[in-house]
Amino acid sequence: MASYLDSVPMSGIIRIRDMMFTVTSPFRLDQGDVSFDAPDTVKAAMTRAIAENRTHYVQTAGLPRLRELVAAKLRDKNGIPIDDVEHVLVMNGGIHGLYIVLHALIEPGDEVLLPDPEWPATAGNILVAKGVPVPYALRESAGWRFDIGELEAKITRRTRVLYMNSPNNPTGGVLTRDDLEGIAAVARRHDLWVISDESYEDVVFEGEHVSIASLPDMYQRTIPVYTFSKSYAMTGLRLGYTAIKDRAIRDRARKILFHTSSNIASVVQFGGIGALEGSQQCIEDFRKELRARRDFFYSGIKEACGGVFSGRPPAGAFYAFLKINPSAPVALPRSSSSDIAATSPSWSMAEYLIKNARVGCVPGIDFGANGEGYVRFCFCRDRKELTGALESMKALFGADVRAG
Numbered sequence: 001m002a003s004y005l006d007s008v009p010m011s012g013i014i015r016i017r018d019m020m021f022t023v024t025s026p027f028r029l030d031q032g033d034v035s036f037d038a039p040d041t042v043k044a045a046m047t048r049a050i051a052e053n054r055t056h057y058v059q060t061a062g063l064p065r066l067r068e069l070v071a072a073k074l075r076d077k078n079g080i081p082i083d084d085v086e087h088v089l090v091m092n093g094g095i096h097g098l099y100i101v102l103h104a105l106i107e108p109g110d111e112v113l114l115p116d117p118e119w120p121a122t123a124g125n126i127l128v129a130k131g132v133p134v135p136y137a138l139r140e141s142a143g144w145r146f147d148i149g150e151l152e153a154k155i156t157r158r159t160r161v162l163y164m165n166s167p168n169n170p171t172g173g174v175l176t177r178d179d180l181e182g183i184a185a186v187a188r189r190h191d192l193w194v195i196s197d198e199s200y201e202d203v204v205f206e207g208e209h210v211s212i213a214s215l216p217d218m219y220q221r222t223i224p225v226y227t228f229s230k231s232y233a234m235t236g237l238r239l240g241y242t243a244i245k246d247r248a249i250r251d252r253a254r255k256i257l258f259h260t261s262s263n264i265a266s267v268v269q270f271g272g273i274g275a276l277e278g279s280q281q282c283i284e285d286f287r288k289e290l291r292a293r294r295d296f297f298y299s300g301i302k303e304a305c306g307g308v309f310s311g312r313p314p315a316g317a318f319y320a321f322l323k324i325n326p327s328a329p330v331a332l333p334r335s336s337s338s339d340i341a342a343t344s345p346s347w348s349m350a351e352y353l354i355k356n357a358r359v360g361c362v363p364g365i366d367f368g369a370n371g372e373g374y375v376r377f378c379f380c381r382d383r384k385e386l387t388g389a390l391e392s393m394k395a396l397f398g399a400d401v402r403a404g
């Protein structure tokens with residue numbers, strides 16, 4: 001029996017989502033889902049594919065044209081030295097990519113280093129693959145980056161993989177080229193595989209996005225994971241991809257791809273072709289608007305609840321990961337109907353905001369022990385929703401301050 005799965009936690013994000021469905025007129029700042037629509041190039045390509053009855057089984061690794069476009073993108077934009085389109089595998093979004101890549105790389109009991117805080121599906125997928133998640137700290141004081149000495153000290157003889165995620169969900173931290181060179185040196189020294197989750201590669205406001213697989217000799221030990229979800233606002237369509245140079249690992253990954261999905265939805269893959277063949281202006285437009293929303297949200301939250309939360313605007317991604325001021329004059333419930341909110345300040349704050357301000361957010365503890373004391377708001381929602389959430393929090397915290 002697969003009883004080991006009983007100890008794999010469900011993401012708290014799902015629990016929050018369920019709570020939000022019970023709220024009337026909610027502000028969904030818990031959701032990492034952009035409010036933009038997919039570009040017309042994607043929709044037109046999918047409509048055409050349906051009209052032409054492209055609704056049958058297709059190649060397991062992906063449509064040849066899509067793989068060709070992806071290989072060219074990885075070469076030209078990410079600087080990854082792919083010399084064969086066969087390296088590319090098309091998958092059902094980044095989360096499926098992580099599942100496949102982890103299963104292709106690790107044996108039960110193998111240790112996988114991952115940032116803390118980190119998007120919960122990473123630890124979840126490591127556990128589903130029977131691996132052992134070993135967190136390395138990201139520090140707010142360092143722009144949510146890691147200390148390479150501290151990271152290296154976590155390596156044991158069971159460590160096989162180092163997972164990294166830049167720009168990071170939930171902190172918005174962006175690693176520098178120096179950080180990546182540090183990781184590359186550690187990976188070479190200890191003969192580790194690197195999984196580089198680059199889901200937010202196009203959402204960088206300060207600094208640059210560097211793909212670690214573009215550094216000398218790194219592609220052979222790095223598996224980069226990408227998604228169309230964030231760059232092309234295609235979250236519900238489920239499309240992602242990777243490139244694996246190593247033949248044996250790639251063959252294993254392809255088997256898992258086949259046994260979990262046979263092939264990725266044909267019509268969606270045509271949408272991906274439309275996205276990559278079409279103008280890339282939408283990426284620039286999304287980034288510009290997200291930067292404006294970031295600045296709008298940060299100045300708004302300072303005004304609405306200045307004494308309650310603190311934090312600097314992130315360099316990338318679209319999350320405000322804010323520290324809860326422990327001495328803020330906020331009437332948080334002392335006891336709660338839920339066990340977790342009684343022991344976790346970040347759950348307590350999240351439940352408080354959902355129940356009293358209709359504002360969704362995710363408790364920091366859900367992203368790892370280092371996230372306790374923080375909450376994550378998503379500022380990729382439209383301006384009306386952001387404004388409503390800020391007004392609602394202002395009314396709530398204003399009342400608390402008056403009462404206190």
Ligand SMILES: Cc1ncc(COP(=O)(O)O)c(C=O)c1O
Pocket residue numbers: 032092093094095096119165168169197199226227228229235239240
């Ligand atoms: C860090 C990170 N990786 C991967 C994903 C996967 O996205 P998707 O499965 O929609 O491609 C997400 C989604 O929020 C994410 O935050």
